Every structure is written in structure tokens, then in C-alpha cells.
Amino acid sequence: MRISLIDGLDWDISETGSGSLSNRRGDKVHLRQGEMDGACGPYCLVMAMLARNQLSRRQAKGVAPVDMRTRYGRLMQALERHEPLVRVGTTGDDLLDLLGEISDKEYRVEKGSGRRMVELTRRHLQENIPVVLGFHGRKSSDIRHWGLAIGMSEDAFFLLDPAHELQRGLAWNAVLTTDPHGSRFGYRYLNPKGTWAVCLKEMVALL
Known part of the structure; x- marks a missing residue:
């Protein structure tokens, strides 16, 4: 990979x-x-x-x-x-x-389609622009969160997550999959505490 x-x-x-x-x-x-x-x-x-x-x-x-x-x-x-x-x-x-x-016009925002947000996030990361991703889990999970995408592979974004420590020698502390699996909550958010089914809600890129 x-x-x-x-x-x-x-x-x-x-x-x-x-x-x-x-x-x-x-x-x-x-x-x-x-x-x-x-x-x-x-x-x-x-x-x-x-x-x-x-x-x-x-x-x-x-x-x-x-x-x-x-x-x-x-x-x-x-x-x-x-x-x-x-x-x-x-x-x-x-x-x-x-x-x-802050009168900042240098940003890109997207809401709605998860696939569209994945496409735009990939494009921004290829241009070396970090992307703030917002995602929600099912009600029982209490996941309503933001993470900063700083890298990617073919099937995942690698996040800096402010809710968890970043271990020495690691560049990220959470992962968000990029290929949805059927349901509305088809993406997977992985952090040091576990794995959750989530939907992508919005993205913000500071250009």
C-alpha cells in the first residue's frame, strides 16, 4: 500500500x-x-x-x-x-x-455527497492542501466530529484527530475509509479506541 x-x-x-x-x-x-x-x-x-x-x-x-x-x-x-x-x-x-x-475568502467548502467530498479531498491532497473533514456516526455512537486529512492511500484518508494523542513516530492517529459500503453510514472511522460506521457530512479546505 x-x-x-x-x-x-x-x-x-x-x-x-x-x-x-x-x-x-x-x-x-x-x-x-x-x-x-x-x-x-x-x-x-x-x-x-x-x-x-x-x-x-x-x-x-x-x-x-x-x-x-x-x-x-x-x-x-x-x-x-x-x-x-x-x-x-x-x-x-x-x-x-x-x-x-476573519474575512478569509481562500477556502473551499463542500456538503452533501460523500463521493463528491472524497473526490475533492483527493484532489486537494494531491495539491498538498490539508482538508478538514466532518463526519457523523449513528446516534448510539455519539460521533459528531472533525479530523484533518493530511495524507491518503488508494482506499483511505489519514487524519490528525484532536480527540486523541499522536504517538511518537506516527504521522496520523485516525483513518477514514474512502469506499462506502452500501448504507448511509458506509464509511469507516478508525481511531485508537475503535472503529465506527460514519457518513461524511462536509469538508473545508484552507487554500
């Missing part, structure tokens, strides 16, 4: 390195919920910015000063005005509202 990651991502394997997935600055890209304010959707937007080298890890964790004129600074200001998103999570419309508030 051939797996490809978007350009600009690598492992920090120096003698004193973290052994984690890093961007060109050497910053860890994966964020775990609790490391900054926000729910899984905003976390994925910020990880996309980290993957594209648009901010530093210190800025994402609130350690270094943030220029409020930048895309990230405007996103943080918008999040502060929408504190409920931290508690209850975000829908695709919420993410679009956030992007609209």
Missing part, C-alpha cells in the same frame, strides 16, 4: 527531537483538545494552518504573541466572540461563520 503525505510535513528524528510530525519550522503539527481554546473544528483549522506553515506552535499554544492582523489572529478573535463553540462543538456552518468573520 502506497501512502503519501502532503508536502511540508516530516518527522522530527534528530537526536534531541520530539519524534513527532512537524512542519518546515520544526513545530509539532498535531494539537490535542485542551492545548488551546476551541472545539475539534477550530482545532482542525489551526492544525491546517500549522501544516501549511502559516503560524508557529508557540502562537497556537498561546505562548508567543499573536499578530491580530494575521489569519490566525483574526480566527482567535472570532473564537473569543463565540465562546459557546468551545463547549458545544462546531457545525460546518459555524466554521464558515468563523472563516467569514
